[in-house]
Amino acid sequence: MRKGISIKKKAYIAHILFAGRAIEKNDFDMAMRRYNQAWLIDDANGEAYWGFGIVLNERKQYDESNKMLEAALERYAENKYAMSNLNESNIWRTLAMNHISLFEQTQDSTYITRITDRRLLNTLKAAR
16 A cells, blocks of 8 residues: 555645635735644644744844744754755745844844854855
8 A cells, every 4th residue: 555645744735725815815824824824733843943934024023033044043953854055045045134123123233143153145146
């Protein structure tokens, strides 16, 4: 008997896909709900955290967005989930832009110091 994708995994994927569609429609409340439902199914997977970070970024909640994006990177590293270079560069780019926005809002130089992290700096260069 051939083993397929579990019902739990299918539900997780469905919520991630529905969240992506909600983001495309600028329905960030629905996207957050869908990412939360995915997270409730599998809190070890990075996609839900990535989604939380994207929604929080759109809401201009940059500190919270950074926490979620960093959690996504940790989940990918800890669990060895496949993450494409594009996804990783998108996460780093969003983190870098969040730090710039936070610096502009607060004039707190610690946000600029964080950008000097080599990965963030390289992302900024690539985004230009």
